[in-house]
Amino acid sequence: MYRRILVPLEHSSYDQVILAHVRQLASLCHSSIVLIHVADGWAARNQLSLKLRESEEMRVDRDYIEGLCATLRGEGFETESILAAGDPAAEISAAADREQCDLIAMATHGHRGLQDVLYGTTANGVRHRTMVPVLMVRGPVGGRIR
Template sequence: MYRRILVPLEHSSYDRVIIDHVRQLARLCGSSIVLIHVADGWAARNQQSLKLRESEEMRVDRDYIEGLCAWLRGEGFETESILAGGDPASEIASAADREQCDLIAMATHGHKGLQDLLYGTTANGVRHRTMVPVLMVRGPVGGRPRRSFAP
């Protein structure tokens, strides 16, 4: 059913929720997995236009996503990783098209009402920018943990 699944990661414990879900789905469908992290700090957003070197934040993010990619390969999955910089929703939607993914699977925080207005939602932005189906899996309730997922 799904040949290539794009999995946006945010370098937090929410990543475990979506990776656990996608591992089961990819195994069932025989799908390859494309991991993407969009660094959205100032250096990441301006790296190409200003010809900046990769920031420390981006180096840490690259190590993280490549480590997860290697772990998934060790689990028997065909996996690739992408580190992008800029607006997360736009970069995710563009990567889905460019990488010919037929599903975007992402964890959501489950904000409601005013929190959505204050914080915005990448998931909402992605679903408005793509024609690729978007699977949203709810992350843990009660805040936004910032520690990374380590397999």
């Protein structure tokens, strides 16, 4: 059903929520997994236009996503990692097309009302920008993983 699953990660406890779900889905569908983290700090957003070196934040993010990629490979999954920079929703949507993914699986925070407007911009932006199906798995409210 799904050949390639794009998994946006935010370098938080919510990543484990979506990765647990994607592990099961990828096993059932024999899918490859493409992990993406979009660094969106000032240096990351301006790295190319100002020809800046990779920031410490981006180095930490790269180590994090490559470490998760190595863990998934060790578990037998075909996995790649991408570190992007800029607007998260735009970068995730573009990566889904570029990497020929047929599913985007992401964790959501479960905000309601005004909080959703303020904090739910990435998930909402992705679902409005892409024609690729988006699976949203709600993480625990408050970010506490048990």
